[in-house]
Amino acid sequence: MKTIVRTLGVLYRGGLRDERVLQFFRFGSVGVVNTSVDLGFYFALTRLLPFGEFVVLAKGVSYFIATVVSFFLNRFWTFKKSSSVRWHEVGRFYASVAFAILVNTAAMYFFTSMVGLHDGIAALLATGTTMLWNFFSMKFWVYSEEKKEETTYVPGRSIERRRFPRAAGRVNA
Numbered sequence: 001m002k003t004i005v006r007t008l009g010v011l012y013r014g015g016l017r018d019e020r021v022l023q024f025f026r027f028g029s030v031g032v033v034n035t036s037v038d039l040g041f042y043f044a045l046t047r048l049l050p051f052g053e054f055v056v057l058a059k060g061v062s063y064f065i066a067t068v069v070s071f072f073l074n075r076f077w078t079f080k081k082s083s084s085v086r087w088h089e090v091g092r093f094y095a096s097v098a099f100a101i102l103v104n105t106a107a108m109y110f111f112t113s114m115v116g117l118h119d120g121i122a123a124l125l126a127t128g129t130t131m132l133w134n135f136f137s138m139k140f141w142v143y144s145e146e147k148k149e150e151t152t153y154v155p156g157r158s159i160e161r162r163r164f165p166r167a168a169g170r171v172n173a
Helices: 002-013 019-048 054-078 087-114 119-142
Strands: 147-151 159-163
Touching: 019 119, 054 087, 087 119, 087 147
Parallel strands: none
Antiparallel strands: 147 159
16 A cells, blocks of 8 residues: 555656646545445444444445545545535536446446456456546536526627636625
């Protein structure tokens, strides 16, 4: 693990200062944190609390907690959103997570059944495929800059409508 961290530090100092690359590394780091939160809560629920007989329920609860952590870490740290959380972001986030399950299982099917890879290798490739899906859906759909339509009325002329990106941190009424 120390080697991986050291290598990433060297890569960063060596010129990987492009914000998109840094976002992807932060996104991957959030994924590691989410996995730790998911497994930590799962083991806490099943080993320390009375969920031992309800492992599926415990896994659902731990996964949900990890997605909440993921939403906030990605929103505020990975993609640097400073405005207040909007319900449509939450909806898009969970729609993206739901679709990611389909991407993951479809990729697993493709790599095992159609390409004929070993299931361990296929699982790694399916996870990588899903990570790419998640990153791009979060970047360009869930946390994307919204466009605001501005209406201008000039007496004697028709109404003009133009779209402007919303200013960071600005809340619409």
